[in-house]
Amino acid sequence: xxxxxxxxxxQSGRLPPEAYARNFGDAHPPMTRHQALVESDRCLFCYAxxxxxxxPTSIDIPxxxxxxxxxxxxGSARDILQQNIMGAVCARVCPTEVLCEGACVRNTxxxxxxxxxxxxxxxxxxxxxxxxxLFERGAxxxxxxxxxGGGPAGLSCAHRLALIGHxxxxxxxxxxxxxxxxxGVAAYKVAGDVAQREVEYILGVGGIEVRLGQRLGRDLTLxxxxxxxxxxxxGIGLGAVNALGVDEPALDGVHDAIAYIERLRQxxxxxxxxxxxxxxxxxxxxxxxxIATQTRRxxxxxxxxxxxxxxxxxSASAKEQDWAQTNGVRIVHWxxxxxxxxxxxxxxxxxxxxxxxxxxxxxxGTGERFTLSADMVFKAIGQVLVRDGxxxxxxxxxxxxxxxxxxxxxRTSLPGVWAGGDCVAGGKDLTVVAVEDGKLAAQSIDRALRxxxxxxxHG
Amino acid sequence: MADLTTTFLGIRxxxxxxxxxxxxxxxxxxxxRAFEAGWGGVVWKTLxxxxxxxxxxxxxxxxxxxxxxxxxxxxNIELITDRPLEVNLREIRQTKRDWPDRALVVSLMxxxxxxxxxxxxxxxxxxxxxxxELNLGCPHGMSERGMGSAVGQVPEYVEMxxxxxxxxxxxxxxxxxxxxxxxxxxxxxAAKHGGADAVSLINTISxxxxxxxxxxTPSPNVDGRGAHGGYCGPAVKPVALRMxxxxxxxxxxxxxxxxxxxxIATWRDAAExxxxxxxxxxxCTAAMxxxxxxxxxxxxxxxxxxxxxxxxxxxxxxxxxxRNFVDWEHLNLNYTVKARIDQSLCIQCGRCxxxxxxxxHQAITREQDGKRHYEVIDAECVGCNLCVNVxxxxxxxxxVPLPIGTVDPRTGREVEGYADWTTHPNNPASDAFRPAAAAxxxxx
Numbered sequence: 001x002x003x004x005x006x007x008x009x010x011q012s013g014r015l016p017p018e019a020y021a022r023n024f025g026d027a028h029p030p031m032t033r034h035q036a037l038v039e040s041d042r043c044l045f046c047y048a049x050x051x052x053x054x055x056p057t058s059i060d061i062p063x064x065x066x067x068x069x070x071x072x073x074x075g076s077a078r079d080i081l082q083q084n085i086m087g088a089v090c091a092r093v094c095p096t097e098v099l100c101e102g103a104c105v106r107n108t109x110x111x112x113x114x115x116x117x118x119x120x121x122x123x124x125x126x127x128x129x130x131x132x133x134l135f136e137r138g139a140x141x142x143x144x145x146x147x148x149g150g151g152p153a154g155l156s157c158a159h160r161l162a163l164i165g166h167x168x169x170x171x172x173x174x175x176x177x178x179x180x181x182x183x184g185v186a187a188y189k190v191a192g193d194v195a196q197r198e199v200e201y202i203l204g205v206g207g208i209e210v211r212l213g214q215r216l217g218r219d220l221t222l223x224x225x226x227x228x229x230x231x232x233x234x235g236i237g238l239g240a241v242n243a244l245g246v247d248e249p250a251l252d253g254v255h256d257a258i259a260y261i262e263r264l265r266q267x268x269x270x271x272x273x274x275x276x277x278x279x280x281x282x283x284x285x286x287x288x289x290x291i292a293t294q295t296r297r298x299x300x301x302x303x304x305x306x307x308x309x310x311x312x313x314x315s316a317s318a319k320e321q322d323w324a325q326t327n328g329v330r331i332v333h334w335x336x337x338x339x340x341x342x343x344x345x346x347x348x349x350x351x352x353x354x355x356x357x358x359x360x361x362x363x364x365g366t367g368e369r370f371t372l373s374a375d376m377v378f379k380a381i382g383q384v385l386v387r388d389g390x391x392x393x394x395x396x397x398x399x400x401x402x403x404x405x406x407x408x409x410x411r412t413s414l415p416g417v418w419a420g421g422d423c424v425a426g427g428k429d430l431t432v433v434a435v436e437d438g439k440l441a442a443q444s445i446d447r448a449l450r451x452x453x454x455x456x457x458h459g
Numbered sequence: 460m461a462d463l464t465t466t467f468l469g470i471r472x473x474x475x476x477x478x479x480x481x482x483x484x485x486x487x488x489x490x491x492r493a494f495e496a497g498w499g500g501v502v503w504k505t506l507x508x509x510x511x512x513x514x515x516x517x518x519x520x521x522x523x524x525x526x527x528x529x530x531x532x533x534x535n536i537e538l539i540t541d542r543p544l545e546v547n548l549r550e551i552r553q554t555k556r557d558w559p560d561r562a563l564v565v566s567l568m569x570x571x572x573x574x575x576x577x578x579x580x581x582x583x584x585x586x587x588x589x590x591x592e593l594n595l596g597c598p599h600g601m602s603e604r605g606m607g608s609a610v611g612q613v614p615e616y617v618e619m620x621x622x623x624x625x626x627x628x629x630x631x632x633x634x635x636x637x638x639x640x641x642x643x644x645x646x647x648x649a650a651k652h653g654g655a656d657a658v659s660l661i662n663t664i665s666x667x668x669x670x671x672x673x674x675x676t677p678s679p680n681v682d683g684r685g686a687h688g689g690y691c692g693p694a695v696k697p698v699a700l701r702m703x704x705x706x707x708x709x710x711x712x713x714x715x716x717x718x719x720x721x722x723i724a725t726w727r728d729a730a731e732x733x734x735x736x737x738x739x740x741x742x743c744t745a746a747m748x749x750x751x752x753x754x755x756x757x758x759x760x761x762x763x764x765x766x767x768x769x770x771x772x773x774x775x776x777x778x779x780x781x782r783n784f785v786d787w788e789h790l791n792l793n794y795t796v797k798a799r800i801d802q803s804l805c806i807q808c809g810r811c812x813x814x815x816x817x818x819x820h821q822a823i824t825r826e827q828d829g830k831r832h833y834e835v836i837d838a839e840c841v842g843c844n845l846c847v848n849v850x851x852x853x854x855x856x857x858x859v860p861l862p863i864g865t866v867d868p869r870t871g872r873e874v875e876g877y878a879d880w881t882t883h884p885n886n887p888a889s890d891a892f893r894p895a896a897a898a899x900x901x902x903x
Contacts, residue, residue, distance in 0.1 A: 037528065038527050038528070041527050042526075044808045044810060044851050045810070046807075046808040046809050046810065047808070047809030047810060047813035047825070048809055048825070048831070050831070105806040105807050105808045106806075108806040108807065109851065109852060
């Protein structure tokens with residue numbers, strides 16, 4: 001009788017209490033040892049394996065899978081983590097269907113790739129369950145590096161720098177490290193506190209000082225960091241959300257998807273988290289999928305994603321779209337919001353206009369409209385870089401397409417400043433790419449610091 | 460529909476698939492189930508003298524696996540039957556009475572003394588068995604007691620025991636040979652000289668399956684120790700085929716029927732043994748892994764294949780491949796093949812490339828226009844078959860012969876007609892031997 005599925009408005013406790021653990025627990029249970037053995041046997045140990053080429057962090061996938069098959073789980077985890085220190089979370093959140101698994105030759109052979117993501121989870125879980133630390137801090141170099149942002153890019157950079165021997169200070173604006181792994185990814189993808197366990201594993205190497213509650217532009221300045229440290233890495237992500245492009249009166253029920261997911265991720269008792277009976281999500285990326293699916297799993301009755309273009313243009317993969325639909329989410333393509341309607345100061349309906357591509361290939365409204373009843377509308381239409389955090393020196397940092405410009409080594413236009421992850425231009429907004437950015441930047445920072453040492457030695 | 464009826468040493472069975480002497484044929488219960496499933500005959504698990512032997516109460520079997528835990532090799536340290544002789548004989552008599560159309564041969568192993576063999580042969584005759592199979596092959600446990608392979612490894616003993624048996628029974632005598640010898644022809648010929656009606660082979664191969672690295676003991680681990688056992692299953696089929704073929708083509712053994720044993724799991728395996736000279740086959744491991752029902756695929760598959768090939772009876776293809784089993788020196792050295800990769804079947808795994816590149820002849824490309832692309836370079840390809848063997852897709856890579864008269868881009872020479880090593884100028888033993896020419900060539 002505690003079920004309130006059909007109540008109008010934004011309500012908490014829509015589901016029976018036991019449903020929450022089920023809905024927000026592991027979406028895909030881990031492989032058993034037997035499953036892992038059977039699956040690992042399917043790997044063909046390809047030459048110059050396409051899966052490795054498709055992995056942004058270049059994990060030697062055939063080798064780690066072969067080690068699972070031979071019972072060498074520790075070696076398997078080492079193969080993974082030395083290329084991608086966030087291998088445990090990436091095993092869960094990577095869109096493998098467009099990365100390693102998408103490239104697997106088994107797709108050609110029999111239409112079903114080796115389950116690389118699940119196998120990677122098997123190996124990294126094995127290691128995590130045993131608390132085995134594979135890495136060791138390098139001999140102190142005497143150099144100090146500031147890492148701004150404790151998300152995947154920053155932590156990856158910090159870990160690699162610590163392995164080399166540089167002293168790292170991580171400045172994080174929030175109360176916890178982990179970035180989007182902790183605050184932004186759907187809960188059922190990273191069940192069981194895996195994000196924090198990974199953070200602890202990374203810090204476990206030593207040599208990484210953490211300063212929480214330190215926001216660039218409020219508590220820190222880039223100029224100050226450049227003055228106090230030998231190098232600075234910016235892994236600050238994207239702090240602001242795009243606007244809908246329509247009038248957004250101050251209405252109850254209009255939400256930023258990222259902020260709501262963050263709240264959901266940090267809520268212990270999800271039955272206390274209010275959610276609408278009818279939910280509309282505007283957007284076409286992973287965030288749109290994650291907010292739509294999670295509101296459904298909180299008990300929303302009708303959840304509709306509206307995207308202004310077609311399925312092929314959605315940045316959420318086909319598998320992600322299927323996942324949302326399997327969860328009872330409806331996806332409407334080729335429509336854009338034109339008006340938010342209110343009743344009693346609360347959102348009541350969202351009006352949309354159908355879209356199409358005009359003769360010039362530009363998106364255009366058709367003039368035909370429809371409305372969807374909604375207690376909540378979520379904006380999931382991409383994020384933007386918060387530039388004022390860059391100490392008023394944003395002009396000195398070259399910006400490209402609204403994000404920080406960085407070269408192949410993740411050097412910015414400012415000497416001594418590197419950047420990576422979602423805040424730099426040209427990325428794919430993926431955890432795994434952020435990890436690779438941090439790794440590349442750390443290697444570049446090390447080269448620069450060594451060159452600097454030589455200069456002073458010989459100078 | 461093809462006729463699968465087989466007559467082996469005058470023993471009729473509805474099909475050529477017999478269960479070998481082994482755990483599946485230790486009791487009437489199992490044998491009845493086997494006959495119900497369709498097996499054409501059984502060789503009853505080896506009888507010995509009372510008091511019965513004692514088996515270990517720990518593990519008797521071990522296995523090695525292929526992908527997905529498919530069992531490809533099997534091992535046992537079980538001995539002959541551990542039930543009283545009288546119990547077995549009583550069950551044998553009843554089984555033959557209830558299943559008169561099935562072959563029922565009894566395996567025997569007693570001490571190497573004539574009176575022991577004479578005594579047990581009389582009892583088996585009384586039990587109305589169709590024939591006997593002398594277990595001169597068991598490589599573990601019994602061999603240390605002077606039986607099994609301890610006899611089978613000494614041709615003189617083989618001949619002696621066979622002679623005793625032939626003198627003391629009217630039943631057909633099959634000699635089961637051990638593969639644990641240097642040359643299988645020695646015991647096979649000895650069996651023939653002793654008067655054996657047939658040989659069956661192979662018995663199991665002496666083997667240690669694995670080492671338990673925690674206990675530091677061979678496995679199966681029996682309370683901290685391991686003994687060698689007898690190895691069988693699909694992995695031993697090639698060893699068995701070769702030994703069957705050797706005997707089948709041996710002029711001294713000519714006319715002696717062979718019952719083929721060793722890793723037979725499918726109709727195709729059976730057909731291969733028979734094509735190489737076995738008149739029927741015996742199976743154990745496949746039944747132990749899958750149960751007796753597995754024979755139905757064998758019957759069905761063999762029958763359909765015979766229909767497709769136009770064979771009316773099994774006798775029509777028994778031994779058809781024997782004459783093509785030759786020594787290396789009679790292989791055509793001018794026969795030239797090149798690997799061909801069917802690009803429409805290629806899944807781009809690159810295994811052919813790396814196998815050829817690292818370990819063979821650098822004859823397969825890896826890319827074309829910056830993309831993965833695997834193609835054979837005829838000027839380097841020696842036609843070795845490695846790429847075919849490592850390719851995960853059946854029929855994707857094939858070997859295509861170069862017609863006589865075409866130029867092999869690797870050697871720059873025209874492909875000629877048949878010529879083998881016996882006539883080759885590099886062969887010091889050939890009439891054409893020319894030391895000067897040979898010096899200019901590279902060795903094999």
